[in-house]
Amino acid sequence: MEIKYHGKQMSCVITRRKMKNMRVRVKDDGIIYVSAPHDVPDSFIRRFLLEHAAELAEMTEKAVMQRAAANDHSDGSQHHWLGGRITLRWLDAPRPATLENNVLSLFARSQEEAETAFRQWKIAECIALCKELNREVYHAYHSKGYAVPLAHIQIKEMTSRWGSCTPSTGRLSINFRLMQYPKECIYGVFCHEYAHFLHQDHSSAFYEALISVFPEYRQWDAVLKAPLR
């Protein structure tokens, strides 16, 4: 479905689900995603979107600009990193990337080289942090008397979830995109996925274990649900 606001065309993807209330989200691709119950007619969805067109136009524009900014790896470009922002500084001599005072200095002579060097640095940092958090969360569960296994961590780029747990193989998948968020958020995702070793659902027993290990879980989980600032 397409809707128009002041000449600006907006694309909407509608998914029908077994659900009570309609849900509208703008993702970072600048597309409006609508989940709606089966009995809500398209005409109702269109009317609802048109009523909120000003707001949606602003959100889609912001999403597109943010994506463009994230793809900019020029000297001086800024990037989200662990809940803050870092600035890329291009070095003209081949030296390992170093982070100091929120400035990441890396060797680059082009956008492509900067992007590659930045990505390699981010992956190395992500692996190191996941290793650290994995041990930390494993010990946190054991100190509360929960006999969880030490997980095998797989880092993945995912679009719709922050992590997943496969108890049968002892494997946790962690979304690489989490590296943009504060460390406490990533710790919370580890705690959440580890709790699935104990309970495969999101029952009250699941949350009881999770909250006992990380009492501030809900506060940091809320940060992951809000747009990046």
Ligand SMILES: [Zn+2]
């Ligand atoms: Zn879960």
